[in-house]
Amino acid sequence: xxxxxxxxxxxxxxxxxxxxxxxxxxxxxxxxxxxxxxxxxxxxxxxxxxxxxxxxxxxxxxxxxxxxxxxxxxxxxxxxxxxxxxxxxxxxxxxxxxxxxxxxxxxxxxxxxxxxxxxxxxxxxxxxxxxxxxxxxxxxxxxxxxxxxxxxxxxxxxxxxxxxxxxxxxxxxxxxxxxxxxxxxxxxxxxxxxxxxxxxxxxxxxxxxxxxxxxxxxxxxxxxxxxxxxxxxxxxxxxxxxxxxxxxxxxxxxxxxxxxxxxxxxxxxxxxxxxxxxxxxxxxxxxxxxxxxx
DNA sequence: GAAACGTGGTC
DNA sequence: TGACCAAGTTT
Numbered sequence: 001x002x003x004x005x006x007x008x009x010x011x012x013x014x015x016x017x018x019x020x021x022x023x024x025x026x027x028x029x030x031x032x033x034x035x036x037x038x039x040x041x042x043x044x045x046x047x048x049x050x051x052x053x054x055x056x057x058x059x060x061x062x063x064x065x066x067x068x069x070x071x072x073x074x075x076x077x078x079x080x081x082x083x084x085x086x087x088x089x090x091x092x093x094x095x096x097x098x099x100x101x102x103x104x105x106x107x108x109x110x111x112x113x114x115x116x117x118x119x120x121x122x123x124x125x126x127x128x129x130x131x132x133x134x135x136x137x138x139x140x141x142x143x144x145x146x147x148x149x150x151x152x153x154x155x156x157x158x159x160x161x162x163x164x165x166x167x168x169x170x171x172x173x174x175x176x177x178x179x180x181x182x183x184x185x186x187x188x189x190x191x192x193x194x195x196x197x198x199x200x201x202x203x204x205x206x207x208x209x210x211x212x213x214x215x216x217x218x219x220x221x222x223x224x225x226x227x228x229x230x231x232x233x234x235x236x237x238x239x240x241x242x243x244x245x246x247x248x249x250x251x252x253x254x255x256x257x258x259x260x261x262x263x264x265x266x267x268x269x270x271x272x273x274x275x276x277x278x279x280x281x282x283x284x285x286x287x288x289x290x291x292x293x294x
Numbered sequence: 295g296a297a298a299c300g301t302g303g304t305c
Numbered sequence: 306t307g308a309c310c311a312a313g314t315t316t
Binding site for chain 2: 045049083085088200
Binding site: 039040041042043044045046047048050051085087088091118119120121122123124127139141142143144189192193197198199227231 | 307308309310311312313314315
């Protein structure tokens, strides 16, 4: 059941955020919608500390969507560095092009238009609409889902995939005033990132400890199905990463042999390379060499 | 709805 | 040491 008095939860968390929020550049008063959008894509499945230097580099080099859209997509992939999931770089470049073509170079402010951009799903559309345009949307990322699972549902962890019920809970807590709702959303995320963490939550520092259903239930351990199970060593993913790293670090097209040396299993190597080409991350040139896409 | 998709730090 | 985790999206 939703809390009958949401303010008893939102109030203390908003107060906590006012005092403990990290000073992140995409939260600065002069942050642009574009800068916020770029940060949201980079932060998908990626820790803040790793994003910071790359974000600054991108903002300096491509301060507007038009600036990025004017460059080859391969430059976005190269500047992505080792953030991981390089298809995000390609999609961000595609989003920049779409913003120029469909929205006159301005990041759109509607959830619907944002959702239509490549690489932007339900979470990121809600996040950009909230954080860049101060709108009222339920923002359900992994941090918020974990906080609400504990606070409201007395579970240590949320379900594997977001459910209708989670959306309902998030909406029931959203303050009516849009700017306040936007601040609330970032505040819950921050609480999840700094206090209500996955592994060792710092409940002693929690502003709503006395209202936490998980705490009141005696912090029962997670009892659902295993939440993970992906090894990395030896996978196609690792192989793709090795291949792409060669192209990122080379500033001109490379011979096939330069790719062959970084992965010994030829069958897997060819499969991974084909995948990269199919994804548009690698361009097979007519002369037999390979390059980042233009 | 499950599976694929990078990378590096932590306990 | 190896499993888990970090502001998800796409197919």
